[in-house]
Amino acid sequence: MSDETGPDGRGARFHGLILIGGLLFGFGLGVSRMARPEVVLDFLQFQDFGLLFVMGGAAAVSAVTFTLGADVLRGTAPLTGRAYGRRVKQLDRNVLVGGAIFGVGWGLSGICPGAAYASLGVGNWPILWAIGGMFLGAYAQGYARSVLADRRGAEGIPGAD
Amino acid sequence: MVGLEGVLLQAGPLVETFPWLAAFFPEGVVSYALGGLFIGLGVAVIYLGTGITAGASTFLETTLSYTSRLPRFNRRKYLASRDWRLTFTLGIVLGAAAYALTIGPGGWTTAVQPWRLLVGGVLVGVGTRVGKGCTSGHGVCGVGSLSGTSVTNVATFLVVAAGTAQVVMALGVVP
Numbered sequence: 001m002s003d004e005t006g007p008d009g010r011g012a013r014f015h016g017l018i019l020i021g022g023l024l025f026g027f028g029l030g031v032s033r034m035a036r037p038e039v040v041l042d043f044l045q046f047q048d049f050g051l052l053f054v055m056g057g058a059a060a061v062s063a064v065t066f067t068l069g070a071d072v073l074r075g076t077a078p079l080t081g082r083a084y085g086r087r088v089k090q091l092d093r094n095v096l097v098g099g100a101i102f103g104v105g106w107g108l109s110g111i112c113p114g115a116a117y118a119s120l121g122v123g124n125w126p127i128l129w130a131i132g133g134m135f136l137g138a139y140a141q142g143y144a145r146s147v148l149a150d151r152r153g154a155e156g157i158p159g160a161d
Numbered sequence: 162m163v164g165l166e167g168v169l170l171q172a173g174p175l176v177e178t179f180p181w182l183a184a185f186f187p188e189g190v191v192s193y194a195l196g197g198l199f200i201g202l203g204v205a206v207i208y209l210g211t212g213i214t215a216g217a218s219t220f221l222e223t224t225l226s227y228t229s230r231l232p233r234f235n236r237r238k239y240l241a242s243r244d245w246r247l248t249f250t251l252g253i254v255l256g257a258a259a260y261a262l263t264i265g266p267g268g269w270t271t272a273v274q275p276w277r278l279l280v281g282g283v284l285v286g287v288g289t290r291v292g293k294g295c296t297s298g299h300g301v302c303g304v305g306s307l308s309g310t311s312v313t314n315v316a317t318f319l320v321v322a323a324g325t326a327q328v329v330m331a332l333g334v335v336p
Contacts, residue, residue: 027260029200048186052193065205086308099318100321105283113289113295137288142231
């Protein structure tokens, strides 16, 4: 994602559209049953492979959309002036290490960020344990990164982000 | 309303044609595929209007920037997106609530034990930040972008998660 651009639009239309997108996204997480940790665990324990259709269906729609934006329209988005691009990130060791840590957490709990927010929306209050844990983990990671960056900065070695 | 959920969860023509599929898709595929299309539609609406490829996990870091002074959470790119990520997340919560109150089963709570949710949550929080994305960022937007990085990340977490869940099951941890 081209996060290095300036602040995104903050108008009512911008937030209204983001809200509509979030509503559809959350509704889909409900319909697809991904907001239920039990269903995700069933998938990971090879008892119900339906999750493949969730990810496949969503990725197919996003693939068509990104192709339309990046290859056909080739312009900028009306509400932000941001260029239509794709989500391409650098492949490094962190992608593998992070994916593995994420995998242990996902396999243990059946919960990932988007599904956890959605789960809160269906009144699943025990999911607050998972959401609290995710914030704790993200904070711990950020704290460790900051300390490492300071140390590297003092030694004059540029730290990888 | 139970009727509609019944329709969503029916086995469907695919399984009727190929009965052996029922073992792999005991709840059919209709609700899964339909839900996936809605998730993709949410991504599409945001992308076409704003050019943003929306993932769900960066919300953790950007929201921490409201309360933490750590430079890590206060970089320009997080400050620039923290407002809309709040709106996006609010939308996810409300969208799921709309599902639960209409065609869904109403409110419900998980039986998965709190320690699993908490420990799993911490690891997901660390892993998604180290690995630059989650099931929506890498799994939907990244794979939809045909990004090799995202495909690699998704393959890694799928294999590790399945292995973890198998071990947990073998140890007799239920639910």
